[in-house]
Amino acid sequence: MKSGLPRVPGVKVRMNEELSVHTSFHIGGRARYFLEVYSKRALVRVLKVIANEKLPYYVIGCGTNVLVADSGLPGAVLRLGGAFKRMNRHGNVFRCGAGVAIENFLDEAVRVGSRGAEFLAGIPGTLGGAVKGNAGAFGRSIADLIDRVFLMDEQGAETVRTRNEIAFTYRSSDIGNGYIITGVSMRLRKGTSRAIRQSIERNLAARQKRQPDGYSAGSFFKNPPGRAAGELIEICGLKGASVGDAEVSRKHGNYIINKGHARAVDVLALAEMIRKTVRMQTGIELEAEVRLLR
């Protein structure tokens, strides 16, 4: 049966799209349909076709916190562009589309002199991905800033949840896979552009010192309570350990680096080896922060 997806207005459709180019790991097979969705109206139409044709679907932002299976993804991969990249502001409250890059949001905060989000500097990806995984750094997370999250369910119905109606925990939220985050509003405070820029630069410099170069999805494991996953991996002697082209960074134990031709199975085998070794040597169970899409 021919899919109706290529005919949905307001959507750019690519067939059999290589997903490795859409992830920071540079790993992953092909998506049957890769859809860049430009508006809420187009998103509603896409979801209708997906439901009618009973297609599995996935939402990605910049693909900086995912590992895509080597066999690729059946069905449709959705990415929010166009109107989802817009930002509005009333005073220090920012209403942003889920497709806005964190970096662009911070540039705007600097430009208008709104402070409080500088800890996000250097975290790649979109606000949608950041909200879903409660991204953060330096002991803070995006949940600290959130006022409301705008969602669309699989039937295309829109809902709004206030910060208190969402359970945000460390690198996680209870926003289920049946919801697409379409936007977020965040409350910042009045500051001066110069001081905000300086604070961002300090944070970027601190990250630069510990963040390895190369293809990765950032920290692979969540930090267990009271411990740093990278330190546990290091004391277990795992820095530099590898499976195929997937290697535990020598600079930061919690980064798995794709040296060029790593496959998802290599990353998963290495992650399993890390988990087992850390469990055996320390009794601590590591949990992946990176989400496997398959």
Ligand SMILES: Cc1cc2nc3c(=O)[nH]c(=O)nc-3n(C[C@H](O)[C@H](O)[C@H](O)COP(=O)(O)OP(=O)(O)OC[C@H]3O[C@@H](n4cnc5c(N)ncnc54)[C@H](O)[C@@H]3O)c2cc1C
């Ligand atoms: C070098 C490097 C450094 C990093 N440092 C940090 C850090 O310091 N702190 C930190 O928290 N993270 C860090 N990360 C991880 C990553 O950048 C963040 O988690 C980021 O918020 C993910 O955004 P994304 O748009 O790339 O999401 P993706 O990786 O595309 O998606 C992540 C998850 O969110 C879901 N998702 C994405 N958009 C939506 C949407 N609109 N609606 C519903 N679900 C959605 C996806 O389905 C997936 O489950 C780092 C990554 C890299 C590569």
